[in-house]
Each structure stands twice: as C-alpha cells, then as structure tokens.
Amino acid sequence: MLKPLVALCLFLLAFPFIVNGDIYSFDEDRLLSEKEDTVSLRNALLKANEFKKDNPDSSFFYFDSALTTADKIIQQKQLPKNDLIEVELEKASALEGLGLYYSNSSDLDSALNYYLQASNIYKELIDSEKEKDRKNKYLDLHGNVTLTIGALYFEEGEYALASGNYSNTLETAKILGDSLMQSKALLNLGMIYNNQGRYDEAIDNYYTAIKIFERAKDKRGIAICHLSIGNILRKQSTTDKAVESYKKALQIFQEMKDERGVSFCYNNLGICYTNKENYEQALFYYTKAVDLHLKNNNERNVALLYTNIAALYEIKGEFDKSIEYIEKSLTINEKNNYKRNLIGSYLNLSGTNLSKLENNQEAVPSSANVLDTIVVYAEKALSLSDSLQLIQEQAAALLVLKKAYFYKRNYKKAYESADLLLERKDSIYNNEKTKIVADAESKYEATEKEQQIEQQKHQLEHQTERLNNARIFRNFLIAVAGLMVVVVVLIYYYYKQKNKANKILDEKNKLIEKQNEEISVQKEELQLTNRELTELIQFKEKMTGMIVHDLKNPLNNILNSYDIDDENFRKELIKQSGYDMLHLTQNILDVYQMEEAKLKLSRTQVDVAQLLKECVMEFALYISENDLKISYPDSEVSLIVADKRLLKRIFSNLLSNAVKYAPQGSNITLNWKRTDKKDSRFGVHNNGPAIPREQQSIIFQSFSQHDSREMGVTASTGLGLSFCKMAVHLHGGEIGVTSSDEDGTEFWFTLPQNG
Numbered sequence: 001m002l003k004p005l006v007a008l009c010l011f012l013l014a015f016p017f018i019v020n021g022d023i024y025s026f027d028e029d030r031l032l033s034e035k036e037d038t039v040s041l042r043n044a045l046l047k048a049n050e051f052k053k054d055n056p057d058s059s060f061f062y063f064d065s066a067l068t069t070a071d072k073i074i075q076q077k078q079l080p081k082n083d084l085i086e087v088e089l090e091k092a093s094a095l096e097g098l099g100l101y102y103s104n105s106s107d108l109d110s111a112l113n114y115y116l117q118a119s120n121i122y123k124e125l126i127d128s129e130k131e132k133d134r135k136n137k138y139l140d141l142h143g144n145v146t147l148t149i150g151a152l153y154f155e156e157g158e159y160a161l162a163s164g165n166y167s168n169t170l171e172t173a174k175i176l177g178d179s180l181m182q183s184k185a186l187l188n189l190g191m192i193y194n195n196q197g198r199y200d201e202a203i204d205n206y207y208t209a210i211k212i213f214e215r216a217k218d219k220r221g222i223a224i225c226h227l228s229i230g231n232i233l234r235k236q237s238t239t240d241k242a243v244e245s246y247k248k249a250l251q252i253f254q255e256m257k258d259e260r261g262v263s264f265c266y267n268n269l270g271i272c273y274t275n276k277e278n279y280e281q282a283l284f285y286y287t288k289a290v291d292l293h294l295k296n297n298n299e300r301n302v303a304l305l306y307t308n309i310a311a312l313y314e315i316k317g318e319f320d321k322s323i324e325y326i327e328k329s330l331t332i333n334e335k336n337n338y339k340r341n342l343i344g345s346y347l348n349l350s351g352t353n354l355s356k357l358e359n360n361q362e363a364v365p366s367s368a369n370v371l372d373t374i375v376v377y378a379e380k381a382l383s384l385s386d387s388l389q390l391i392q393e394q395a396a397a398l399l400v401l402k403k404a405y406f407y408k409r410n411y412k413k414a415y416e417s418a419d420l421l422l423e424r425k426d427s428i429y430n431n432e433k434t435k436i437v438a439d440a441e442s443k444y445e446a447t448e449k450e451q452q453i454e455q456q457k458h459q460l461e462h463q464t465e466r467l468n469n470a471r472i473f474r475n476f477l478i479a480v481a482g483l484m485v486v487v488v489v490l491i492y493y494y495y496k497q498k499n500k501a502n503k504i505l506d507e508k509n510k511l512i513e514k515q516n517e518e519i520s521v522q523k524e525e526l527q528l529t530n531r532e533l534t535e536l537i538q539f540k541e542k543m544t545g546m547i548v549h550d551l552k553n554p555l556n557n558i559l560n561s562y563d564i565d566d567e568n569f570r571k572e573l574i575k576q577s578g579y580d581m582l583h584l585t586q587n588i589l590d591v592y593q594m595e596e597a598k599l600k601l602s603r604t605q606v607d608v609a610q611l612l613k614e615c616v617m618e619f620a621l622y623i624s625e626n627d628l629k630i631s632y633p634d635s636e637v638s639l640i641v642a643d644k645r646l647l648k649r650i651f652s653n654l655l656s657n658a659v660k661y662a663p664q665g666s667n668i669t670l671n672w673k674r675t676d677k678k679d680s681r682f683g684v685h686n687n688g689p690a691i692p693r694e695q696q697s698i699i700f701q702s703f704s705q706h707d708s709r710e711m712g713v714t715a716s717t718g719l720g721l722s723f724c725k726m727a728v729h730l731h732g733g734e735i736g737v738t739s740s741d742e743d744g745t746e747f748w749f750t751l752p753q754n755g
Contacts, residue, residue: 038083041069041090048097056101063097070094088125089141092118096145103152106300112152119145136176143172143181150188159192166192180221183212187225199232203526207519223252223261227268234272236529243272263292267305274312282312303332303341307348319356326352339384343393346381350374350400357407367407374404395424554581572621579618601643601730608640608682612670615651622659631669640680642751646727653720654684654747661688661745675750679733683748691739699737700725724749 048062070091073079079087099114122142129135150165166189173182190205206225213221230245246268253261266289273282286309293301310325330345332338353374357367378400385393398421405414472479554577609632616623616630623630658668669685691699700721728735728749735749 037069037073038079038087041066041073041087044069045090045093045097048094052097052100056104060098060101063094063101066094067091067098085125088121092121092141092145095121096148099148103148108152108156112149115145115149115152119149139172139176140178140181143169143176143178146172147181147184147188154188154191159195163189163192179212180216180218183209183216183218183221186212187221187228190225191228194228194232194235199236199530200523200527202232203229203523207522211515219252219256220258220261223249223256223258226252227261227264230268232526234268234275236526236533237275238526238529239272239275243269246272259292259296263289263301266292267301267308270305270308270312274308274315277315279312279316283309286312299332299336300338300341303329303338303345306332307344310348310352314352314355317359319352319359322352323349323356339388340390343381343384343388343390346377346384347393347396347400350377350381350397350404353377354400354403358403371404371408374400375408378404391424395421398424554578575621599730601646603641604644605639606642606644606647608672608680611644611648612651615648615655618652619655619659626659626662627665628659628662629667631667633669633671640751640753642731643727646730647751650724650727650749651682651684653724656720657747658684658686658688658745662686663688679750679752681748681750683746685744685746687744689745690741691737691745696737696739700735721747 044062044066048059048066051059051062070087073087074084074091077084095114095118099111099118102108102111102114119142122138122145125138126135126142129138146165147169150162150169153159153162153165166185169185170182170189173179173185186205186209190202190209193199193202193205206229210222210225213219213225226245226249230242230249233239233242233245246265250262250265250269253265266285270282270285270289273279273285286305290302290305290309293299293305306325306329310322310329313319313322313325326345326348330342330349333341333345350373353370357370357374378397382394382397382401385391385397398417402414402417402421405411405417558574558577612632622628655668655670662668666687670683671685672680672682675681724747725735728751731751733749733751735747737745737747739745
C-alpha cells in the first residue's frame with residue numbers, strides 16, 4: 001500500500017516540470033555559434049569584474065564588449081526563453097558596470113544613462129515574471145539600481161528625482177522584507193531632508209537606519225549615518241556634538257581602511273575646528289585630507305579642500321595666504337573644467353581680495369589694480385553662473401561687483417549691479433517657492449505610489465494564496481501525516497523553549513525602551529537647538545534691517561549731493577555723511593569686539609580740550625544748519641590717561657545725540673570737573689525733550705530705541721550709547737543720564753584719573 005502512494009507522490013512532484021518543459025531543436029552550426037557567444041559574454045563579464053577595482057579602463061573595455069555581445073544574442077532571439085532572460089540579466093550587469101565607470105569618472109549624465117537602461121530591463125522582467133522567487137530576485141536587483149540612480153540624481157542636485165527613486169527602493173525593500181535595503185534608502189532620504197533643511201525628519205531616518213545597520217553588522221552604513229548626523233549638528237552650530245559624531249564615523253572608516261570615508265571625516269573635522277577657532281587643529285585635519293586625496297589622484301576634492309583652507313586663513317586675517325590657496329584651487333578647476341567649482345574659485349578670489357581691501361580702508365584710493373582684479377574675477381563668475389543659470393551664484397557675483405564699482409567710484413556701474421542683485425534675490429525667492437511646491441507634489445506622488453504598491457502586494461498575496469490552496473489540496477493526503485508529526489515536534493519544542501524565549505524577549509524590550517528614550521532625548525535636544533537657531537536668524541534679520549535704515553540717509557545724502565550747486569556745502573555734506581557712516585560702522589565693530597572681549601585699551605595722555613574741539617568739528621555741518629552754540633567752560637582737567645580713540649568715540653556719540661535732539665538755536669554745554677574721589681567727570685548737556693524715566697534704565701542697551709515725537713526724531717540701532725557704556729566700563733568708569741522737562745538732558749560719565 002505504501003509503495004503505490006510513494007510512486008504517486010513522486011509523479012505529482014515531477015508533473016509540473018514535465019508539463020512546463022519545452023523542446024527545441026537546433027542545427028549543429030547555429031548551436032555552436034550561440035554557445036560561443038554566450039561563453040564570450042560571460043568571460044567578458046568575469047574579466048570586467050576582475051579589473052573593476054585595480055584597472056578601470058580595462059574593466060570598461062570588457063563591460064562594453066559584454067554589452068555588444070549581449071545585444072547581438074538578444075537580437076537573434078534564437079535561445080530558449082529562460083536562457084534569453086539570463087542574457088538580459090547579464091546585459092543589465094554590463095550596463096551597471098559601465099555606469100559605475102562613468103560615475104567614478106564624474107561623468108554623471110553618462111552614468112545615469114547606463115543605470116536607467118539597466119533599470120528598464122529589470123522593470124520589464126518584473127512585469128513579465130509570474131513565479132514568485134524569480135520576481136523577488138528581479139525586485140532585489142531593481143531596488144539596488146534605483147538606489148544608485150537616486151544617489152546620482154542627488155549628486156546633481158535633482159532632489160525630487162532622487163527622492164522618487166529612494167521611495168521606489170523603500171517600497172521594494174518592504175515587499176522583499178529586506179531591512180538592509182530599507183536602511184540604505186532611509187539613509188539616502190535623510191541626506192535629501194538634510195539638504196532641504198528638514199533636519200528632524202533627516203535625523204529620524206538616520207537613527208532608524210543605524211538600528212538596522214547594527215543588526216546587519218554593516219559598519220559602513222553606521223559610519224555614513226554618524227557622518228550625516230554630524231553634518232546636521234554642524235549646520236545647527238552644535239559643534240562639539242558634531243565633532244563627536246564625526247569621530248565615531250572616522251573610527252569606523254579607519255577600521256575598514258576606507259580612505260574615502262576617512263578623508264570626508266578629516267574635512268568635516270577641519271570645518272568644525274575652524275568654527276571653534278582652533279585653527280591649528282583645523283589645518284591638521286585639512287592637511288591629512290589633502291594628502292589622502294592626492295594619494296588617490298582625486299583632484300576635485302583637493303580643490304575643495306584648498307578652498308576650505310583658504311577660508312580658514314581669511315578668517316585669521318591672513319589674506320595673502322588665503323589667496324594663495326584659492327589660486328591653487330582655481331588652477332585645478334581650470335585644468336579639469338569643473339564649471340561649478342570654477343564659479344566658486346572666481347567668487348572666492350574676488351571676495352577675498354575685496355575683504356583684504358576693506359580690512360585696510362586707507363589703501364582703497366591707491367588700489368586700482370586690485371579693484372580691477374576683483375572686477376575681472378567677479379565678471380567671470382557672473383558670466384559662468386549666467387550660462388549655467390545658477391541664480392544664487394549670480395547674486396554673490398553681483399554683490400562683489402556692486403562693492404568693487406563703489407570703491408572705484410563708478411557709481412553708475414555700482415547702481416546697475418545693485419539693481420540686478422535685487423532681481424536675482426526676487427528670483428531666488430520665487431525658485432524657493434517653486435521648489436516647496438515641487439517637493440509637496442513629490443511627497444504626494446510618493447504616497448500615492450506607495451498605496452498602489454501596497455494594493456498590488458495584497459493582490460499578489462491573494463493570488464499566491466489561491467495557488468497554494470490548490471497545491472495543498474493536490475498533496476493533502478501525503479502532507480497530513482507529515483504535518484501531524486511536525487506539529488507534535490513543534491509543540492514539544494515550543495513548550496521547552498518558551499521560558500527561555502520570554503526572558504530573552506523581556507531583555508530585548510528593555511533595551512529597546514532604553515534606546516528609544518535616549519533617541520527621544522536627543523531628538524528634543526536637537527529640536528531645541530533648531531528653535532534657538534531660528535530665533536538667532538530672526539534677530540540677525542532685525543539687526544540688519546536697523547543697520548540698513550541707519551545707513552540709508554547718509555548714502556542718500558552722498559548720492560543726491562551732485563544736484564547741489566554750492567560746492568562748499570556739497571563737500572561738507574559728503575564729509576558729514578561719511579562721518580555718520582564711519583561712526584555707525586565703528587560702533588558695530590567695537591560693540592562686537594567688546595562683547596567678545598577682543599578689544600584692548602591703548603592708554604596715552606590725552607588733551608581733553610583739544611579732543612573735544614576735534615569732535616565738534618565732525619558735526620560742524622549739523623551745528624551750523626541748526627544754529628547751535630557749543631559752550632566750553634573753564635577747564636579743570638587738561639590731561640588725563642585714557643585710550644584716545646575710544647574716548648574720542650565716546651564724546652562723538654554723546655555729542656551726536658545732543659546735536660540730534662537739541663532745539664534749533666539752543667545751546668549745548670560741554671563740562672568736566674574733578675569728583676570727590678578725584679576722578680574726572682565729563683558731561684554733554686542739551687535742552688531737548690526729556691527722556692521718560694522708564695526708558696532711562698534701558699537706553700544704554702544694544703538696539704534699544706527712544707522715540708522723541710516732539711522733535712520728530714527716532715533713534716535707531718542704539719549702538720552708540722551701548723558702545724559708550726562698554727568703553728567707559730572698560731576704562732573702569734561709570735556712565736549715566738539725568739533728564740527732565742525743566743533742566744533738559746545731560747549724559748555724563750566718569751574716568752579714573754589714572755585711566
């Protein structure tokens with residue numbers, strides 16, 4: 001009884017292969033030719049993969065030969081169906097090999113062309129295949145190639161196309177249950193979110209990917225995640241945490257002997273230490289990165305590193321050293337015709353020369369050659385960015401040209417550059433709005449596609465279930481006995497392992513909960529940092545607006561002075577406007593230096609009476625226009641020890657306020673005397689409107705404002721009084737204000753006799 005049953009089972013198992021078999025007949029010559037082509041194809045692929053790492057040019061030759069042979073076999077269409085499918089797969093492999101070659105050669109367009117052809121082959125095989133295992137094999141190949149295509153689009157800055165390909169990979173990974181593929185897609189999507197400023201989403205993706213990579217023991221994936229997290233932390237100015245992330249990535253890359261990854265870590269660490277003003281450590285990491293890229297003949301990255309080193313020297317104020325490294329970068333970019341990088345080199349060369357010039361204002365009138373150089377490189381940057389339609393780079397070039405033409409006294413060109421700059425800024429704003437809409441559409445399409453994939457998955461599962469039911473019914477009698485035995489064994493095994501499994505599960509749950517808590521804390525910290533950064537940006541915009549407002553009137557005076565017939569008045573107006581802009585600029589710089597504790601006193605003996613007369617001369621035009629009188633009482637103090645430059649600035653700021661608020665035809669009194677403590681007390685008095693008592697306590701703070709409606713005047717940034725307070729305190733003195741409707745307003749300060 002048992003033997004017939006066994007024979008029947010064997011027949012049923014063999015039956016599908018008999019039914020699905022195909023019988024072909026070939027003549028001997030054709031069969032021999034096809035075998036030779038197939039062998040030639042596979043030998044070419046073997047050789048190509050053998051040379052892929054050490055000899056890319058030979059690898060390219062064999063991949064190209066394999067592609068030609070595969071096309072020849074496919075066009076003949078004389079092989080059985082399954083053999084032709086294998087040839088299609090080998091053709092796709094050759095296309096991927098050629099894509100890799102062009103990708104490593106930085107020819108991204110050619111690389112995309114080959115990878116997209118390979119993707120189309122896999123899609124056709126997926127659509128035509130019914131058998132589940134084969135379909136999953138093609139899905140796996142297609143998922144990996146869409147991952148590569150997404151990376152190429154990302155490198156070209158096509159974030160919407162990159163996101164679409166990564167989403168396709170993510171969907172494929174979910175269908176296959178491939179956690180490693182899923183983690184790679186999450187990592188790459190995180191990079192897109194990072195570039196789009198969606199930092200919270202990016203970090204969530206990175207930490208999810210890290211968990212998967214850790215389970216898969218994929219060190220490279222973990223290192224890239226830490227590197228990417230470091231990039232976000234650096235953008236959010238949490239430099240110390242960024243350094244920690246970069247060093248985690250560096251350790252892993254060093255263990256793997258991955259020089260490319262190590263060089264990226266060195267570069268980012270150099271940027272972090274530059275931001276921390278640890279320039280020696282920054283140069284150490286930059287130099288190590290340059291050495292690695294020179295070793296691997298990667299000139300593009302060497303040029304970028306030279307740019308970073310140049311930026312470091314510019315921050316240090318070593319402009320000649322900075323220009324030397326920019327010129328090195330420019331030489332490489334011109335040699336290899338890296339157009340995007342060339343724009344950067346031109347902008348950096350013109351911008352650094354401009355910064356060098358602005359750092360030494362006295363040299364501006366005699367720096368015609370330098371200004372010509374700045375204009376030449378800025379024009380080159382503008383021309384090249386116009387040809388590539390790069391609006392932000394156009395705006396940067398126009399900003400440099402505006403300043404350069406201003407210093408050249410070519411005000412017409414400066415005005416034209418400023419006008420074009422405003423147009424580019426409007427275009428940048430419109431492009432950002434368009435990009436936001438495109439991203440929203442991309443997310444909507446990705447969600448809709450995910451729903452379609454899920455629906456197709458359910459349909460496939462339903463069809464598979466029906467097929468399995470038919471097979472189960474066919475083999476039911478044979479399977480029942482074996483199933484019962486398996487069930488008994490499983491039940492026994494289940495009860496034996498239950499306690500052990502529960503303990504392991506509890507431990508894992510506790511570990512997961514702990515990790516989730518840590519991730520939540522890190523997420524909250526990053527969100528808090530992001531909010532603080534947003535507030536800082538808003539403050540910066542507000543401050544910029546106030547400074548621009550204060551600069552507007554002097555600039556208008558200068559620009560409109562050409563319509564004034566009175567030559568003496570016109571000169572005085574330009575001179576007075578220049579003093580106004582100089583005072584504002586010096587206030588901003590000195591307040592910043594004082595807040596950063598970088599400003600040092602230079603004490604000398606100062607003749608106060610002579611110093612006050614110099615200050616009064618700076619406001620001669622305003623005093624004359626308003627018919628003001630300046631009173632100098634008998635001097636009790638002739639010489640004091642102080643920083644002459646800062647003392648003059650204190651008097652200039654207080655005198656500026658007095659001139660601004662004093663009624664027309666009134667008197668401004670300058671007084672000084674000895675105090676009981678033998679200190680020197682100085683005061684500037686005017687009969688203008690009183691300052692409200694509630695504002696007197698905050699008037700010396702940076703960016704505070706005091707409205708004087710009666711006089712039709714509003715103070716702007718408030719940096720003048722803030723500077724006075726800091727400068728007086730730096731000398732060890734005190735400053736204050738007394739103000740009333742009856743007695744007018746007096747700003748006073750004291751200085752120790754010894755400075």
